[in-house]
Amino acid sequence: MSDFIYSKRKIEKEILSKEIIKIYPDTRLETIEFHGEWGSLAVSHNLYHGFQPYETEEHICVVLGGPLLCFKDKPFINSGSKNMGTKAIYQYMLEGKMKWGEDLSGPFAVLLINKTTSVVECVTDLMSFIPIYTYKGTDNIMLSSHVDVLAKASSQERNIDAVSEVDFILHGIVTYPYTSYKSLRQVAPASRHTVSGNDFELMTNSYWLPEEKSTYDSINQAATDLRNGLQTYVHSIADELDHVAHFISGGEDSRTLSGLLPKKATRDAFIFLDHMNREGRVAKKAAKAYGSSFNLSTRSKLHYLEILPTCTGLVGKGSQYTHAHTFGFHKSCKLDEYPAVFGGLFSDALLKGARIKKLRGSGRFPFMPQIKRSNYSAASQVENPVFQSEVLEELTKRRQAHLGYVKSFRMESAEEWFELWPSSMNVNIPNIHVNRRLFRSYEPFMSKDVVKISASVPQSWKLNRRLFHKAAKPLLKPTKWLLHGEGRLPYLPWTTNMVIQFVVWFYRQVGKRVGFIKGNQGPWGEWDAVRSSREWNKAIEDYADRFKILSGVIKEKDLKRLFEGEYLSNNQKVNLLQSLYMNNNGA
Template identity: 25%
Template sequence: MVGICGILGDPQHDIDAIDHTIEWADHEEGGVYRDDTVQISHSVHRESDAHQPETTREERRLWIWGDVIGFEDSTGYTPREGTDVSDAAYCADLLRSHGPSFVEGLNSEFAGVILERDRTEATLFTDRLGARPIYFTDELDDSVLFSTHLNSILAHPAFEPSVDDELLSEFLTLERTFGIYTPFEGVSQLHPGSTLTVDLETGSTSLERYWVPRYRPIDRPYDEHVREFSSIIQRSVEERSDPSATEGLFVSGGSDSRLLLSLLADDVTGYHLNDSMNTEAEIAREACETAGVAFRFLQREPDYLTDVLERVADFQLFQSFFDQAHFAGFEDELTDEVDAVFSGHTADTILEGFYLPTREVPVPHLGWTIPLPVLEPVESVSSYAEYIVNDYQYHRGSSTNTQPAYVTLDKSPVAVLREYMTESADGIVHHGVTYPSLDALAHAGGFYPITNNKAYFTYYTANQMLPTHYPFLDNRVIDFSLSVPHRHHVRRSIVNRTLTERNRALAEIPKAGIGLPLTYPRTVYSVAELWRSFKTNIVPDSGSGGGSWSDNAAVLRETNIAESHLLNEEHAERCPAMIDWDEIEALYRRHLEGENNYFDLYAVLSLCNSYPAKNDLVAPR
């Protein structure tokens, strides 16, 4: 487990009880720093980043974990040059020249600590989107306990976890707890785009937000948006690529990875994960061949998700179910073959309006809806809460305002959401995160913080395995996204258009699942999606599948993952009081008989195999 953890303040709370919680594998580098005011442990992939803290001439000390590629101040943006200087040394130089406010201009994903010279204050900081979240509690006497992993907080003997039933039900229903909250009282994330200064004598804290998403659309010809984005994404990829390193790319049958293929050197290796060489896999291979790069097929075995559950269960963040750790079962192959890997993850979220509210048309008598590329205005926080619960993009569940059958909490999901959402003249607070307007909430609510994304665990676990680059999380891409009118986000695909202009041969390869080239207008895809939905719902065996992810319903029926990792007395005893175990067993029986209850079963599999459950931190005491 790579990351940072520590105790700021009273030295009686020893870090030895928790430093192991940020260790993912034996090959990681790191160390522990101690003085009479702080204890900080760090773990990193690269030996060059292991020397921390970095000390400035003013004797400030700095630790950082992330992917740091440039800096912007009043004079403009300056990309980082070369890789011969460690992240910590690069940031320490910025700390010397700009003071602690350098964090505001740092690009792109990171979490870190600054210890002042006189040892009276320490400052925690994170990137704009909280992509590398910092969890913390100030409930230890005169101290703050923090970590880039939730388990570090829960593992400390001086902290006694208490489950928040409402937020745990939110995780089980919607696959994450939103905003800065966790299912444990007194434990939260650091607000995205912020710093938290800790008084090391008293343990008191002061939060300062240095960035919030402000939706400021620029009304101009769409071609101008495309030209600007094409320039931004090219620089974003170039600044992350290291010619001296062996690099890979996660390749799918869609457009995001193809755009990255068009920008990377031809010595990259494309990695595609699938059960078989189905339609999506063949398209991914064709994309690699067209780009002139090597193609590597990672084939899942029938018990793959059981292996993934066993590998990642201890690292559950309550920000995705276990199966979102898609590549965790191929850690050895990836780390043996490449130094770093690129990913197109989050492109649809940030650039394609994936979480923007759009209209859905119900189909009478069939019980399903048709999504339309038409914006649905958000008029209040209540309507936004309803949207989260009912929209098919926001979660993989049944899209109804009900808890899983085994949750006994007498409160609807939308009521739980509304409990943590407020609106005032100063903006909206959604689960502890501040948005300046309803437009900003609608635009950025799915990625600010990035842990609001239902597939966050894909990002997190890939970063734990090896250095991973995410060009679509670049500050310049985020700023660009906020400048594009919402109508373009939902009606057009800037990724498809940019790819078409950069490499038409790649764009003309059909998109998996749709069967149409990426050169077509987005409205045509909407019609194709409608036809695919029709075939899937009316003629289930129509052959309209062939994607890259597992058939989760079949996994539960055809493997023993539920019997071996859920349905036994040991796991029943681990459950919190709000869980009805008999309902879990009944739900599983109905699933075996033909219902599709995989989502609710994956939720409780994720919970019962997590670190806090296995250490009796969620069951009644």
């Protein structure tokens, strides 16, 4: 199932299904409902084979995502009955054998309803890659995998949390466990959540924590385990298939993925760009080196503005829609017809220290060594002259509380894991939220082995790609002398690349100034072109009606000046536009 919503209080038929259908671009979406003395449940069709709902006389079992069943001889399900995987999980749970941190790998959420006792159990994955939200009223408790569906079904869509709105505009996320709605909360990752049969309380028991415990004596040992874990995950899926798709780019993650895929399978590599550019040329060479067919699809200059209405609904309020890079292409490239589409999301976050704050300069000058900042705190006072001070004060308290929670089990690396635990704290995670709803997406860097290795190695191993490089080097050999889109050679260590990348960087800087390097050479869209368009200004005008919802927290009352001023970054202005759209549409 892509999504579900459960209510302990019985809801009239079709109401819950209608709310789920609203978030999808295809209104013909198949849903199924269950009703009884225990309450009501609506579930949308699961794209992953073998994971439709499973019902017995006593239970209803629902699985979101397509996790590998590590307790089975064949973990991946590509054939058989429509609920073979769900049934296997259900039976393993009933036998009391399930070890949630070991027996399932990849994004998932499991819901088990006892129709006799009305007891409900909901289990989240290691990082809440598929987040679950809850609403508790005086006479009901509800659970859902989509925050807006839950808000509307519980009649809370107008009960907006202004502090969370400001949080989203400034940071692109909503600080856990809060949501954009005052009465809704996100439940804990890596936990079993239980609703008893006779009350409306949600009891939570954690089955795993990313505790700061180093379990490796050497970086080489960790790298070997990392490579083996990735290989196991990918081969468990691809060995069962003769035709797969994967994303390709000018970077090293897609090359690593290409090296992991078995050569016996036909492999179609996809990239989405504004036009064929340096990123595309490098990606095409990489695809050829690994034996994949290269497929380029181009997007319009205003693509990311055009997808705002639909993709905002897909990701939900409080998540950046701009990470829905595949939307539209899932149909034009027929991604939804592949049994598996592999991506490289979260490699940077978990393995390369992307969320470790470094000394200034390493971003602007990518050839500089990465050195951790010692004076950074995610819980510093939030400041911005646009917003009311009391709102910023409350937001600061929320961020301090979350950092304090993370510090309780990761003192040394709390600032990094502040943006990782749960995964909703990472601005990039909506990418998987969209993909899993559109096609059968598989992310090797979200497998259980990668998550646990990331949690058990020192930060110094992640910086400068040290751990990643040692793990991926054998897989990068086919492109040993092919430059990364950023101007380095991924096959070589960071010390060697300092010189190489400096030379390439300097050449490109001169090329831009002289004029023989023009246009967008990277993978993402040109937001400057979007923000200078008539369509951008028209969108601001169209969504301005609901600016009053934010008027109590924003000092500036002139919306046009807010978008034209310098107090919000370009990304924050996009977040503001998205927030206005959501409020304008009653989300």
